[in-house]
Amino acid sequence: MALTKQKSLFGQILLWMMIPLTVLWPLSFLVSYNLGRNIADAPFDQGLKNSVLNLSQQLQSSYSERSLSSWGLSVPSSDEQDHVYYQVAVVDAETIVGTVSMPEPPSDMVLNRVQLYDAVMYEEPVKVAYMWVDLAGQSLLNSRFKEHPIVLIQVAESLHKRETLARQILQGVTLPQLIFLPIAVMLIWFGLFRGLLRLNQLQHQMSQRDSQDLSDLSTEDTPEELQPLVHGFNHVLSRLRRHIALQKRFLTDTAHQIKTPLAGLKTHAEYALATQDEADRNHSLKQIVASSERTARLVNQLIALSRTEHLAEExxxxxxxxxxxxxxxxxxxxxxxxxxxxxxxxxxxxxxxxxxxxxxxxxxxxxxxxxxxxxxxxxxxxxxxxxxxxxxxxxxxxxxxxxxxxxxxxxxxxxxxxxxxxxxxxxxxxxxxxxxxxxxxxxxxxxxxxxxxxxxxxxxxxxxxxxxxxxxxxxxxx
The missing domain is CATH 3.30.565.10 (Histidine kinase-like ATPase, C-terminal domain)
Known part of the structure; x- marks a missing residue:
């Protein structure tokens, strides 16, 4: 028969502490990355909004055909990492300046407020800032906008710099974690070892006890978590002391009860052997029979009591x-x-x-x-x-x-x-x-x-x- 491997309380506590740690640690990476993306998006989103606002200001102050070609100069040009696109177009008409193939903004039209949305241009994801501008109230208006005074301004940028900054933030967060995680595990191990030391001392105290010592364990220096264990053990000791006392009393009473009829049997048997009177001999023999019956009844009742006590435990x-x-x-x-x-x-x-x-x-x-x-x-x-x-x-x-x-x-x-x-x-x-x-x-x-x-x-x-x-x-x- 294969022996069952004993489980370690220290190992189980350490395991149940490490399992959440191993689950939460990768989860913290995901949370940190998303947090880094949000932090990285904020300045870039604001830059896109500022570009849209700059184009809006130029649009409202430019009246000649020559100035139209210079509107895009306020938009940052593409760099080594990201591409920047812009567009100025009228509703349901041609693009005035910028990239023609810009994505369509969301269908809800809110005038004179910069908004953002995500899109894909040239097979790469971009962030787009846009604003609908109403030029109908201007006294001086370029001829291109007289028939279509609602103008759409969009500026789009790819996301490479954002992702780079998010990764840098994640690295800045996780690198200290990688350094301190082994230290934390060692501190947890040491803390568990110190915490279970009192349990080992309690076990040593119990194992060093004399086999006849059934006194209660002291609870003065016992930690609060071990108090139920000590009280339960003391309760078992109390029941054991009471059981042993009852057994001793039972054995004493049994010996006394059996000793009396056996002594009577011996006395009557000796008298029957010694007497020459037939009537006295018969009387002694009758007393021997009566004593034997009482002794047999006593033994049968002792067996019955022992059997009931045994069954009561089951x-x-x-x-x-x-x-x-x-x-x-x-x-x-x-x-x-x-x-x-x-x-x-x-x-x-x-x-x-x-x-x-x-x-x-x-x-x-x-x-x-x-x-x-x-x-x-x-x-x-x-x-x-x-x-x-x-x-x-x-x-x-x-x-x-x-x-x-x-x-x-x-x-x-x-x-x-x-x-x-x-x-x-x-x-x-x-x-x-x-x-x-x-x-x-x-x-x-x-x-x-x-x-x-x-x-x-x-x-x-x-x-x-x-x-x-x-x-x-x-x-x-x-």
């Missing part, structure tokens, strides 16, 4: 079950034990199924322990009852025993807890198993007095309530 597989059917089955099993003790056991369940989500074996174990507990402590009567309402199903186990005092009702669910003065010698594990299974089924369990009894009898009622499930007929048939 996800219990619940499915629709008929609570009435489980109660009926466990009551039938318990009838033999009740009859042997001369007790009466009754079952009261509805005629219709009472569907709940449950684990049949584990919930059967819950009912079995409740019934066994009732048989163990009752005087004459045990009743198993199942009821339901719109939302919940209810299981009741009633007895007519000594009852449970109010201050004892929470403690009876603790392992090895037995009520002082109660009839019999129980192990104190049955109700602990019941509570564990109830928690696994999200059920609520409580204890109260048996108010159905008359006279001075108290009795006890164990009530288990869990959510009821509505199951369709086709699901129940499965």
């Amino acid at each position: 996800r219990l597989d619940l499915s629709p079950m008929d609570l009435a059917s489980i109660a009926r089955e466990q009551t039938v099993y318990a009838a033999d034990r009740a009859l042997q003790k001369g007790l009466y056991i009754a079952l009261e369940v509805p005629d219709t199924p009472v569907w709940v989500f449950a684990h049949a074996i584990m919930f059967g174990e819950l009912i079995k322990n409740l019934v066994d507990n009732a048989i163990f402590y009752t005087n004459s009567l045990v009743i198993v009852r199942v009821l339901f309402d719109e939302e919940r199903a209810h299981l009741y186990v009633l007895d007519d025993g000594p009852g449970i005092a109010l201050e004892e009702r929470e403690n009876v669910f603790e392992p090895f807890h037995s009520i002082l003065g109660a009839n019999g010698n129980g192990s104190g594990l049955g109700l602990a198993i019941v509570r564990q299974i109830a928690q696994m089924h999200h059920a609520v369990i409580d204890v109260s007095d048996n108010n159905e009894l008359r006279g001075e009898q108290v009795g006890a009622v164990f009530h288990v309530s869990l959510p009821r499930q509505i199951v369709r007929s086709d699901e129940s048939s499965e």
Whole structure:
């Protein structure tokens, strides 16, 4: 089986910082180039506008044919990089001066205002400034403009100098970036290393701890980002300490509970071997059988408690079950034990199924322990009852025993807890198993007095309530 490569937190943080940087860096070039173009366009656009305005002023002050030929002298001539074109034309008529094949300006005509547009001339892009001039209001007017007083003035220039200036601006911006980017990466790496140093120190502090040291980690010098991790780890340590304490108590109580019947077995066995009286020997043997049964019951309950604790740590597989059917089955099993003790056991369940989500074996174990507990402590009567309402199903186990005092009702669910003065010698594990299974089924369990009894009898009622499930007929048939 191939080993899974461990991921580095440092590497992941560095990667997620470098990915945006590698994306944003080329994007910054694009933004810088567009910004450089805008900066480069501004003075050249203004130069084109000034040329148009100069031509407009000459047009309005020139009245002779000779002056017409000198209008273009105010327009800058072409240089080594760019070509400059100009045109003076009348609307829907011939070109007066300049390049004949100038592009058509946008269709909207705004008089006496210089505007710009992009075009292509001689297979190269150009920027064109143009203005519509109205000469109708002049008192002295050249004969060429009398019939067509609206004049179009255009000056066009290719874009080579603009692109050159934009590239120079981009180089001026990006060259420092190329120099400082490696420095920034090194500073990021150093910052991450310093930032994760406290995490490494925390890991070292944990690894150097003694295996028996379960005290909480200190949070005094812990950075704010690591506080949740430390608090979570301390919470786990707290649960572990509590679990270990419970396990130690459980082992101590188990040893004590097993030691007592084993000592009794040993005493009765020695007495049976030593006595010559047949009646005493038979009595000792009967006591050995009774002690063996109690010990076997204790061991079985220890195994059941261990199994429920193990299953509680896992996800219990619940499915629709008929609570009435489980109660009926466990009551039938318990009838033999009740009859042997001369007790009466009754079952009261509805005629219709009472569907709940449950684990049949584990919930059967819950009912079995409740019934066994009732048989163990009752005087004459045990009743198993199942009821339901719109939302919940209810299981009741009633007895007519000594009852449970109010201050004892929470403690009876603790392992090895037995009520002082109660009839019999129980192990104190049955109700602990019941509570564990109830928690696994999200059920609520409580204890109260048996108010159905008359006279001075108290009795006890164990009530288990869990959510009821509505199951369709086709699901129940499965």
